[in-house]
Amino acid sequence: MTNGLLGLAELPVSTIRTLLESARQLKAHASAQSIPLTLKGSTILTLFFEPSTRTRVSFETAIKRLGGSTVSMAIESSSTKKGETLFDTIKNLEAMGFDGVVVRHRHAGVPHFLQSHLPFPVINAGDGFNEHPSQGLLDCFTLEEHLGTLEGKTVLILGDIKHSRVARSNLWALKKLGARVMVCGPPTLIPPGLSEWGVMVAPELDAVLPLVDAVNVLRVQYERQAHGYFPSVREYRALFGLTEDRVKRLPSHCCILHPGPINRGIELDSMVADGNRSLILNQVTNGVAIRMAIMDHLINQGDAHG
Amino acid sequence: MAKLTALINGRLLDTRTQDISILNIVLNDAGVIVGLGYVPEEDGDDIRIIDLQGHTIIPNVIDSHVHLREPGNEGIETMASASRAALESGITLLVATPDTHPPVDTPEMVLFIHTRRKQTAHVPIYTLGMVTKEGAGETLAEMALMAAEGAIGFTDGHSLHHTGLMRLALEYCPHHPIVVTPTDPWLQGDGLIADGPLATKMGLLGIPKEAESIRVARDIALVERFGGHLHFFPITTRASVALIRDAKARGIPVTCGTAPHYLWFQDHDVEGYQCHLKVMPPLQSADDIAALIDGIQDGTIDTIASDHQPNTVDQKRTDFTNASPGISGIDTLIPATLHALTPRLPIHRVMACLSANPNRLFGLKKQGVSVGNSPSLSVFNLTESVTIRSHAFHSMDRSSPFDGLTLKGKALLTMIDGHIKWVDSSLSASV
Numbered sequence: 001m002t003n004g005l006l007g008l009a010e011l012p013v014s015t016i017r018t019l020l021e022s023a024r025q026l027k028a029h030a031s032a033q034s035i036p037l038t039l040k041g042s043t044i045l046t047l048f049f050e051p052s053t054r055t056r057v058s059f060e061t062a063i064k065r066l067g068g069s070t071v072s073m074a075i076e077s078s079s080t081k082k083g084e085t086l087f088d089t090i091k092n093l094e095a096m097g098f099d100g101v102v103v104r105h106r107h108a109g110v111p112h113f114l115q116s117h118l119p120f121p122v123i124n125a126g127d128g129f130n131e132h133p134s135q136g137l138l139d140c141f142t143l144e145e146h147l148g149t150l151e152g153k154t155v156l157i158l159g160d161i162k163h164s165r166v167a168r169s170n171l172w173a174l175k176k177l178g179a180r181v182m183v184c185g186p187p188t189l190i191p192p193g194l195s196e197w198g199v200m201v202a203p204e205l206d207a208v209l210p211l212v213d214a215v216n217v218l219r220v221q222y223e224r225q226a227h228g229y230f231p232s233v234r235e236y237r238a239l240f241g242l243t244e245d246r247v248k249r250l251p252s253h254c255c256i257l258h259p260g261p262i263n264r265g266i267e268l269d270s271m272v273a274d275g276n277r278s279l280i281l282n283q284v285t286n287g288v289a290i291r292m293a294i295m296d297h298l299i300n301q302g303d304a305h306g
Numbered sequence: 307m308a309k310l311t312a313l314i315n316g317r318l319l320d321t322r323t324q325d326i327s328i329l330n331i332v333l334n335d336a337g338v339i340v341g342l343g344y345v346p347e348e349d350g351d352d353i354r355i356i357d358l359q360g361h362t363i364i365p366n367v368i369d370s371h372v373h374l375r376e377p378g379n380e381g382i383e384t385m386a387s388a389s390r391a392a393l394e395s396g397i398t399l400l401v402a403t404p405d406t407h408p409p410v411d412t413p414e415m416v417l418f419i420h421t422r423r424k425q426t427a428h429v430p431i432y433t434l435g436m437v438t439k440e441g442a443g444e445t446l447a448e449m450a451l452m453a454a455e456g457a458i459g460f461t462d463g464h465s466l467h468h469t470g471l472m473r474l475a476l477e478y479c480p481h482h483p484i485v486v487t488p489t490d491p492w493l494q495g496d497g498l499i500a501d502g503p504l505a506t507k508m509g510l511l512g513i514p515k516e517a518e519s520i521r522v523a524r525d526i527a528l529v530e531r532f533g534g535h536l537h538f539f540p541i542t543t544r545a546s547v548a549l550i551r552d553a554k555a556r557g558i559p560v561t562c563g564t565a566p567h568y569l570w571f572q573d574h575d576v577e578g579y580q581c582h583l584k585v586m587p588p589l590q591s592a593d594d595i596a597a598l599i600d601g602i603q604d605g606t607i608d609t610i611a612s613d614h615q616p617n618t619v620d621q622k623r624t625d626f627t628n629a630s631p632g633i634s635g636i637d638t639l640i641p642a643t644l645h646a647l648t649p650r651l652p653i654h655r656v657m658a659c660l661s662a663n664p665n666r667l668f669g670l671k672k673q674g675v676s677v678g679n680s681p682s683l684s685v686f687n688l689t690e691s692v693t694i695r696s697h698a699f700h701s702m703d704r705s706s707p708f709d710g711l712t713l714k715g716k717a718l719l720t721m722i723d724g725h726i727k728w729v730d731s732s733l734s735a736s737v
Contacts, residue, residue, distance in 0.1 A: 009507060086624050107627035108509035109579035128627070130509025168509060192512065193503025 003301065004100075004115045004122035005294055007131035008172040015297075016176055020141050022293035023286070030065070030289065038296045039068030042099040046072045048125070049105040054260060054284070055125050055134070059102045062291035068299070071098070086110070090117045100299050103127075121298040129163050135259055136169025138290040140177055142283050143214055146255045151178035154211060156202070158240060159218030159267055160189040160229070166259045170216055171199060182208060185218075185240055188229040205240055209249040216257040217242050220267045233266055243269045247277065255279050309335050309352050311726065313719075316358035316685060318365075318675055321658035328360075329675075337680040337724020356726075356733065358685055361718055364657050365683040366672040368399040369639055370563065370664035371485070371539050371611035373632070374431070376422070378407025383616040383702050389427035391636040391700035393728045396684030396717030400636075401611070401668060402433045403485075404441070405463055411436035411447040416455040429722055430682075432668070437462045437475050437484060446471075449479045458668040459537070461485035465521050472525065476534030483537045483561070483667055488521030488546065489587060498627060499588045500573040508577065510626070513588055519545035526553045529560055537667060538562040540613055542590045544597035551606040561667055563609030563659070564598050566642035567633055571707060581622045581629035582707045585613075602659060603651050608667060610659040612639040616703030634703035638694055640686065642708055644715030653688065680724030685733070690716045 008016065029035045044063050046056050051074070060070045075089075090113075093101060100121045103111050108128035115122040126132040140150060147153050155174050161167045161183050174181050175197060183190060184202040194201055202208040220236060230236050237243070242256065247269075256268075256277045264270045273280060314330040332341040369392060375382040392400055402419065404410030410419060410433050423431040435452035439445050441462045449460055460479060465486035466472040475484060494517045499505050501512025522538060526549060529536050541547065541562045550562050567585060572592055576583045583589060601607040615632025622629050635642075640660070647656045665672050673679035691714045696706035720728040 085620055086628065087620065105625070107625045109626040112579050113625045128509050129511075162506075162511075165509060168507075191506040192501055193506045196503045 002115065002119055002121055003298070004111065004124070005133050005298060006111050006115060006122065006124050008133045008136045008169045008176075009131065011133070013176040016137065016140070016173055019137055019290065019293045019297060020144065022297060023137075023141055023289040026292045026296070027286065027289040035065050035292070037067030038300055039063055039066035042068040042299050044068055044070050044295065044299070045093060045098045045101045046070055046125075047093070047101050047103045048072075048074045049103070049110070050126070052104055052126070055104065058284070058287045059123075059125060059134075059291050059295075062288050063295055065288070066292055066296060068099075068295065086113065087117070090114055094118055100295065121301070123294060123298065126165055128165065129168070130165050131169045132165040133169050134287070134291050134294055135166050136173040137294070138283055138287045139170050139216060139257055139259075140173045141290055142257060142279050142286050143255070145282070145286070146279060147213055147253075149178075150174060152180070153213040154180045154182060155214045155216060156182045156184060156208060156212040157216045157218065158183070158205070158242065159185045160221060160224055161185055161194075161218070162189045162191040163221065163224065164218050167218060171197065182212065184208065186230045186236070189224065206246065206249065209246060210251060212250065212254055214255050214257065215242060215250070217268050219259065219261065220263050237266055241267055241269070242272055244271050247272050247275070250277070257283055259283070310340070310354070312353055312355045313363070313685075314355055314357050315360055316363040317360055318363045319654060319657060321364070321654045321662045324652070324654045331675060333724055339675065339677050339679050339681070339724070342675070342677060356719070356729070358718070358733070361685050361687050363675070363683050363685050364661060365675055365681050366399070366661045366665050366670075367397050367640070367657070367684050368401065368661065368664050368670075369397050369612050369614065369636055370401045370609050370668065371565070372400050372402055372614040372636060373405060373616070374400075374402045375616060376406065377418070382618055384426065385423050385431055386426040386428070387700060387702045388614065388616075388636055389423070389429045389431060393428040393720050394700055394717065395637055395640050396686055396720050397636065397639065398429055398682035398684060398720060398722055399670070400429060400431045401458065401664070402431050403461060403463070404434050404436045409436050409441050410434070410452075410457070411439050411441065413448060413451040413455040416452045416457045420456055428727065429720075432456065432458045432670070434459045434461045434485060436460065437466065437479075438471070443468055443471065446475060446478060449482070453482055457482070458670065459483040459485055463487055464489050464491070465525050467491060469524065469528070473528055473532050476528055476532050476536065480534050482669070483535045485537045485539050486521075486525060487540065487587065488518050488525060488538055490517045490520050493517035493520065497588075498584070499576055500590055502573065504574050504577060508579070515543045515545060515590065515594075518543050518587055519549060522546045522549045526550070526558060526560055530556070530558045535559045535561070537609075539609065539611065540564045540568060540587065541607070542568045542587050542598070543594050547597045547601040547606055551601065551604070554606060561608040562606070563611055563664070564607055565611060565613040565635065566639060566646060567613075567635070567707065569595055569598060569646040570642060576626075579626040581624070581626055582633065582705055584626060584629050584631050585633060586631040599647065599650065602647065603655065608659065608663040610639075610643050610656075611664065612636050614701070616701055618703070619705070622705060634696070634699060634701045634706055636701055637696070637699040638706060638708045638713070640717060641692060641694070641713035641715040644688060645713040648688070682722050684717060684721070685719040687716045687718055689714055692716050
């Protein structure tokens with residue numbers, strides 16, 4: 001079967017290492033304006049069943065910088081509006097003959113379903129609460145850039161872990177790269193079983209702040225409040241917001257990540273988002289490099305670039 | 307046509323007395339048993355002799371919980387196709403749930419089901435009626451009139467969320483079982499699989515086991531106080547088994563059943579988004595399976611039924627969230643049950659869950675194997691293994707998580723009301 005990138009949970013650490021190293025080289029090439037056009041002649045479809053701007057633009061930029069072309073298809077949550085099944089959509093894509101497809105869908109497992117029916121690689125750009133592997137990789141890449149290594153470092157993922165594909169992809173990659181992972185958030189938004197993977201659940205934020213080397217702050221989804229997971233945004237910020245005051249408790253080397261888009265003044269204070277600990281824009285820059293590495297690796301898998 | 311039919315060398319299993327007797331059954335052309343234990347001397351035009359070769363005869367094997375799609379979704383399953391699957395599996399009767407389109411919530415609909423099955427079905431089909439109108443959980447349906455037309459019990463699927471209405475249903479309908487799938491919808495939420503590390507890993511919301519056991523506990527309390535007879539189906543967790551065991555010990559009229567897939571497959575089998583194992587309630591852990599088997603052994607669990615929920619290819623050939631829950635189960639009910647439970651449990655205990663117990667539960671007056679009766683019975687080779695090939699199913703849903711598994715327990719002959727309706731080729735060849 002063709003191998004796409006469906007998630008980081010199953011990805012061998014050697015492949016993660018290869019991708020991070022490749023991204024490092026591509027980033028250097030990019031600043032020297034000498035990117036090898038390894039995707040020349042390839043056409044990649046970006047298939048978004050869920051609205052997204054930055055991830056799609058980041059993938060399209062990465063593909064184009066490698067000389068590939070992209071076709072973009074946005075399907076407002078379902079082409080099933082016209083009664084077409086996902087299976088039929090896939091068979092149509094297969095018939096059109098792309099070299100790869102980047103897919104986002106609000107249901108976990110959709111990329112896996114696509115991959116089981118397509119002869120070209122499927123790249124998961126976010127499936128429900130499951131995974132967002134390119135985000136996980138770019139976060140690790142950014143952290144390694146800043147911290148040197150993740151081995152033995154403690155990364156705190158802060159917020160809604162239960163409904164977060166970013167949290168999951170980070171968790172799998174961070175553990176594989178030797179980091180210690182700690183999570184903190186409203187108890188209603190901490191999913192079961194995290195201890196099985198050696199993840200520490202911090203009962204209270206302030207106590208753990210001095211212990212961490214990085215904080216990855218997740219976006220607050222307002223619909224979670226509507227479903228009763230927490231009573232108010234005000235209370236969320238009071239307990240779990242990374243405020244200016246809280247940042248003072250972090251070790252001086254500790255950096256801050258956020259997958260965006262930010263709710264300023266809620267999960268992250270503006271001064272923190274724009275402050276000198278923030279690597280948020282580095283993440284965006286690195287996202288292109290990581291996605292170049294992913295596309296190059298998958299589309300050219302088996303040849304010299306593999 | 308022969309005037310007499312003789313089934314010789316069969317081992318009749320009485321699931322109540324546990325007696326096994328080798329016997330010959332002679333029936334006349336009206337399907338009435340005229341003799342037991344002797345073989346007429348003349349072997350010729352006047353008698354058809356079928357040598358059962360020591361295989362096991364079990365009376366009144368039924369599948370006591372099947373979702374038919376007729377009326378309303380005849381493209382998915384019909385009474386004809388489902389009952390054909392039953393016939394060639396050694397199942398002599400189906401109990402259908404009322405969740406058709408339109409639903410069976412009036413005496414007229416019960417009459418329709420019974421009329422239609424007489425026209426098209428290969429085995430008798432009895433139907434349950436809805437507890438509430440349209441199954442909407444708001445007002446009681448005409449249960450007494452439906453019962454008068456032949457409905458043998460009632461169900462809305464899940465137990466009524468409105469506790470007050472559940473009380474009224476139990477009080478109103480004391481003489482027929484109300485069948486409920488115990489599920490608290492709020493705890494279930496948008497969950498798709500069992501709650502736990504795997505749900506976290508797969509990025510799916512989990513359903514806590516307590517979504518089931520809380521309802522079991524509530525409904526036991528209601529029956530204890532307000533009467534009625536409640537049958538929980540399917541139950542899947544250790545806690546539910548324990549609650550029902552305790553309730554039975556206290557003499558509360560509750561019964562329960564489970565389905566073979568809950569004995570075979572575990573929560574982690576859905577890893578990789580296995581749509582063919584998407585079922586509701588979800589698959590549970592090995593510990594729960596062990597508790598279910600204990601429950602069958604000690605009689606806490608009364609029935610095993612397929613919970614047949616046929617789907618189209620397209621309803622399963624999609625992503626896990628979109629995929630319809632349920633499996634096609636009639637074709638595999640017998641071998642999946644036998645293989646899972648024997649020889650760990652005695653055969654009479656297992657077969658009681660497929661025959662005597664559900665017949666008693668639904669008040670089905672079935673004739674035994676004795677002179678003057680016209681029994682329904684089936685013959686099984688309990689030790690022969692068959693490899694499940696779902697593409698050969700008689701159900702219109704030809705997909706199955708059991709596909710490719712080799713299971714022991716093969717149906718050889720099905721007799722309905724004294725008439726042989728199906729004989730496996732291996733047996734007919736020896737006639």
